[in-house]
Each structure stands twice: as structure tokens, then as C-alpha cells.
Amino acid sequence: MFRCFFAVTLIACSLAAIVPDATETEEFKQWSGRIVGGHEATPGQFPYQASMRSAANAHFCGGSIINRRWVVCAAHCTNNRLLANTMVVVGAHHRVTGGTTHSVERIVNHPNFSQISLANDISMVRSATDFVESASVRFIQLEPNFIITGFPATSSGWGQTTNPGSAAENLQFLHVEVITNEECRSRLTLTNAARIGDTTICVSSPDGQGLCMGDSGGPLTYGGRLIGAVSWGVPCGTAAPDMFARISAVHGCLAATVPDATETEEFKQWSGRIVGGNTATPGQFPYQASMRNAANSHFCGGSLINRRWVVCASHCTVNRLLANTIIVVGAHHRVTGGITHPVERIVNHPNYSSITLANDVSLVRSATDFIESETVGFIQLEPNFIITGFPATSSGWGQTTNPGSAAEILQFLNVEVITNEECRSRLTLTNAARIGETTICVSSPNGQGLCMGDSGGPLTYGGRLIGAVSWGVPCGTAAPDMFGRISAVHAWLVSVIDV
Numbered sequence: 001m002f003r004c005f006f007a008v009t010l011i012a013c014s015l016a017a018i019v020p021d022a023t024e025t026e027e028f029k030q031w032s033g034r035i036v037g038g039h040e041a042t043p044g045q046f047p048y049q050a051s052m053r054s055a056a057n058a059h060f061c062g063g064s065i066i067n068r069r070w071v072v073c074a075a076h077c078t079n080n081r082l083l084a085n086t087m088v089v090v091g092a093h094h095r096v097t098g099g100t101t102h103s104v105e106r107i108v109n110h111p112n113f114s115q116i117s118l119a120n121d122i123s124m125v126r127s128a129t130d131f132v133e134s135a136s137v138r139f140i141q142l143e144p145n146f147i148i149t150g151f152p153a154t155s156s157g158w159g160q161t162t163n164p165g166s167a168a169e170n171l172q173f174l175h176v177e178v179i180t181n182e183e184c185r186s187r188l189t190l191t192n193a194a195r196i197g198d199t200t201i202c203v204s205s206p207d208g209q210g211l212c213m214g215d216s217g218g219p220l221t222y223g224g225r226l227i228g229a230v231s232w233g234v235p236c237g238t239a240a241p242d243m244f245a246r247i248s249a250v251h252g253c254l255a256a257t258v259p260d261a262t263e264t265e266e267f268k269q270w271s272g273r274i275v276g277g278n279t280a281t282p283g284q285f286p287y288q289a290s291m292r293n294a295a296n297s298h299f300c301g302g303s304l305i306n307r308r309w310v311v312c313a314s315h316c317t318v319n320r321l322l323a324n325t326i327i328v329v330g331a332h333h334r335v336t337g338g339i340t341h342p343v344e345r346i347v348n349h350p351n352y353s354s355i356t357l358a359n360d361v362s363l364v365r366s367a368t369d370f371i372e373s374e375t376v377g378f379i380q381l382e383p384n385f386i387i388t389g390f391p392a393t394s395s396g397w398g399q400t401t402n403p404g405s406a407a408e409i410l411q412f413l414n415v416e417v418i419t420n421e422e423c424r425s426r427l428t429l430t431n432a433a434r435i436g437e438t439t440i441c442v443s444s445p446n447g448q449g450l451c452m453g454d455s456g457g458p459l460t461y462g463g464r465l466i467g468a469v470s471w472g473v474p475c476g477t478a479a480p481d482m483f484g485r486i487s488a489v490h491a492w493l494v495s496v497i498d499v
């Protein structure tokens with residue numbers, strides 16, 4: 001697993017600096033290097049423990065020795081570090097004296113390390129000389145499995161030297177409990193909870209002590225294997241968990257999370273903008289639904305998939321009252337015409353995230369049957385993963401959050417489905433981090449209509465529904481538009497629809 005990780009990381013290892021950097025926050029700085037409630041280790045108790053030092057022998061981070069040349073560390077420790085100013089000390093008990101010093105010949109930061117979310121906060125440091133095993137120098141195996149919970153896990157370290165007065169002289173350790181990521185999120189602020197992804201593993205001290213055992217880059221072990229590298233935490237005494245990079249996940253996919261996407265200015269500006277679309281003819285999109293409030297005000301689009309169910313976007317229907325939701329089918333105009341149906345059930349995807357907009361698909365059940373006609377028809381769900389394709393078609397009226405710019409008559413746009421990789425490459429790092437398996441991106445091939453937006457509405461390809469309009473970035477930036485990917489939630493859709 002790590003051989004593969006190296007191969008990838010050697011090619012691309014530097015990340016451009018970006019927006020709100022977690023490592024720049026006061027919270028993060030306060031946490032760094034605090035050690036509370038730890039026990040002093042006996043010499044040789046943690047032979048895999050490494051001390052990362054500057055050329056002046058100042059300890060700056062911990063590390064774990066995994067074989068005769070490599071140390072696992074945290075990317076936030078080694079990002080932008082010069083080889084000439086980095087050494088590895090092994091077999092040490094004291095933070096300043098003793099141990100064997102090795103110079104460093106290579107630093108490989110995880111290519112998907114994010115300073116924003118601290119996802120993939122892992123790095124590898126290669127010694128220029130072999131570590132020689134002894135009573136105080138040994139290697140620790142990597143844990144390939146996803147550890148959900150566990151006790152006791154053990155973390156050790158000296159604390160960072162950014163606050164030298166409080167750093168430990170002798171190696172300290174602490175037994176901690178691995179908690180689920182769900183529990184972890186529930187014990188953090190929303191901003192911090194958003195940083196807990198698949199590449200994070202959280203621990204809690206079961207007795208309420210030592211909650212800020214921190215020695216960045218250092219080991220977290222469980223069952224004799226390395227399961228984490230110390231990543232970040234929040235200030236001591238708040239009963240909050242501490243976060244480690246999850247060893248089993250370092251080769252997994254990007255699971256970055258950032259503050260709630262639906263709250264950003266970008267998202268709000270995008271909502272409901274329709275540019276460069278064409279006016280539909282009546283009945284051209286018989287599966288198009290208009291989701292309205294009780295006052296007949298259109299708030300989102302939808303797609304009719306059978307005589308009772310409409311596919312919509314979770315961000316449209318989350319927290320919506322049934323009594324304030326109606327479905328209008330067979331409409332051409334945004335306000336007049338069509339047939340109105342009351343709603344009897346709204347089912348949001350259980351894994352919808354307003355943070356990442358993953359699984360942004362929902363189902364709305366009409367209380368009465370939709371009657372097929374010239375202007376009312378159903379569209380089939382696409383069960384297959386569409387990688388690329390042209391033309392795909394999206395239609396809608398635009399949201400009424402900005403009524404002046406909403407279309408009176410249904411609009412449509414032919415767009416091109418692009419790969420998720422291309423999509424990421426055309427977005428800012430923050431937005432790229434939101435493109436996952438449950439997203440499908442489109443681009444307008446001629447540079448127009450890039451912000452065709454009518455949340456919840458259809459994206460079709462080859463006569464089937466492949467997406468529900470989810471989100472985008474403001475118009476004119478040549479950025480793609482994002483949809484909830486139907487094939488990714490197909491099994492769920494089928495399990496819910498019952499007609």
C-alpha cells in the first residue's frame with residue numbers, strides 16, 4: 001500500500017497555499033504541542049518513536065519509524081520544510097540529548113493534504129542512512145484496516161518546541177480511546193466537525209484527562225500497529241477529541257470537508273442564474289416538474305420518474321414542510337398553467353451533506369397520481385455511471401430567490417458531461433474537494449450558459465435521468481456546474497420509490 005502511495009506522491013507533492021488555513025487559526029496554534037495528563041515513558045518503551053528536529057537540534061514534530069529508512073510524519077509538519085533543516089533522531093528518550101541522528105534525503109507530503117481541512121495530513125520522511133534496530137530503535141507496522149473504535153490506543157511524544165517552556169523533557173505517552181467519526185463530529189464545533197473526513201481518526205481520553213496530548217506527526221498505535229499520525233485538536237480542557245491522520249485511509253480518495261457550502265456567497269450568487277439557455281417548446285420536457293410553495297412560488301425544479309414520485313435535490317427539500325410544498329406538472333410557464341399536486345412525503349438522502357453537497361438528491365411523493373399526457377411524462381433513471389457524454393440536457397426556470405432574473409418560460413441548455421477529474425481541475429481547491437462519487441459535472445462546450453441553474457431539476461442523457469441540479473459557482477467563470485449523480489444513489493432511489 002505504501003509503495004503505491006510513494007509512487008503517486010513522488011510525482012505531485014507540492015500544494016499551492018490556499019484560503020482559510022486551519023493551521024493559521026488561533027485554536028490550532030494554542031493546541032500545538034500541549035501535553036496534559038500524559039505519563040512518562042520508560043527508555044525504549046516506544047522504540048518506533050522518532051523526533052523530527054531542525055538543523056539546530058530543536059524538536060519540531062514526532063514521527064513513527066516504519067522501516068530502516070522511512071518515518072511517517074504529518075504533512076502539516078513537513079510541508080515546505082527544507083531537507084537541510086530537517087533531521088530524524090531515533091532511540092531518544094530525552095527531547096534534546098541522546099538518540100541517534102540521521103540526515104534526511106527526501107520528504108514526501110501527501111499530494112492531497114489540505115491545509116484547509118487537514119485531510120490527508122500525512123507525510124513520509126526518508127532518512128539518508130539506515131536506522132539500526134536496537135533495544136531503543138524498532139519499526140512499527142502500518143495498520144491497513146479501518147479501525148472504527150478501540151481501547152486502549154496509545155499516543156506518545158514530547159510536545160512541540162513552539163512553546164518550549166511547556167514541552168516535556170522526557171517522552172510522554174497517553175492511553176486514549178478511538179471513537180467513531182460520527183461521535184467525533186458531534187463533540188466538535190460545526191467548523192471543526194466539517195474537517196472530520198475519511199482520512200481522520202479521532203480519539204478521546206476516557207477519563208477526561210489528557211485530552212490535548214499533542215505532538216504533531218507522532219504515533220497513534222493500536223494492537224501493536226500504527227493507526228494514526230498526530231494531526232490537530234482544539235484547546236485543552238474543552239473535552240473535545242484529538243485528531244490524527246488515519247493511516248488506513250492515506251491512499252483513499254479525497255474526503256475533504258469545508259464550511260457549509262450552501263452558506264457561501266458563491267453558492268448564493270449561483271443559485272437560480274440562467275444564462276445562455278434556449279426557450280423550450282410546450283411539452284418538450286414532459287418530465288419537468290416545478291416545485292412550489294403553498295403560495296405557488298417556484299423554488300426548485302424536479303423530474304417525474306413515475307406516477308407518484310419526483311426526483312429533486314436534498315438542498316431544495318431539506319427542512320421543508322409538506323404543507324408548504326406542491327408539485328406542478330405539465331407547466332410551460334413558471335407561474336401559470338400545469339396541474340398542481342399536493343405532497344404527501346419528502347425523503348431526503350440520508351447521507352446528504354450540506355457541507356460537501358454529497359448525495360444532493362431527494363424524493364418527493366405526490367398525494368395524487370400524475371396523469372400522463374402530451375405535456376406530462378416520466379423519465380427513466382440511469383443506473384450506470386456516465387463518465388463523459390454530449391449532449392446532456394438540463395432544463396428549468398431558475399430559482400425564485402432572485403425573481404427578477406427567473407425565466408417566465410422553461411429554458412434548456414445542452415451541456416457536456418465531463419470527468420470528475422477534469423471537473424476538479426477547473427475548480428478552486430475548496431470546491432474541488434466537494435466533487436465526490438455522488439457528483440456529476442457538466443460544462444457548456446461553447447463557453448456559454450455555464451450557470452444554467454435550477455436546483456433539483458433534471459440532467460438527462462440518452463433519454464435517461466443522470467443528474468439533479470445541485471450547485472455551481474458564479475456565472476462567467478468558465479467553471480463547471482454540479483449535479484447529484486443519479487447512478488450513485490440509484491439503489492437508494494429504487495429502495496424508496498414504491499410505485
Ligand SMILES: *[C@@H]1O[C@H](CO)[C@@H](O)[C@H](O)[C@H]1NC(C)=O
Nearest residue numbers: 008111112250251252253254
Ligand atoms: C488525490 O486525489 C485525486 C483526486 O481525487 C485521486 O485521484 C488521487 O488518487 C489522490 N491521491 C492519493 C495519493 O490518494
Ligand SMILES: *[C@@H]1O[C@H](CO)[C@@H](O)[C@H](O)[C@H]1NC(C)=O
Nearest residue numbers: 349350351359488489491492
Ligand atoms: C450512508 O452512509 C453509510 C456510512 O457510509 C452507509 O453505510 C449507508 O449505506 C449510506 N446510505 C445510503 C442510502 O447510501
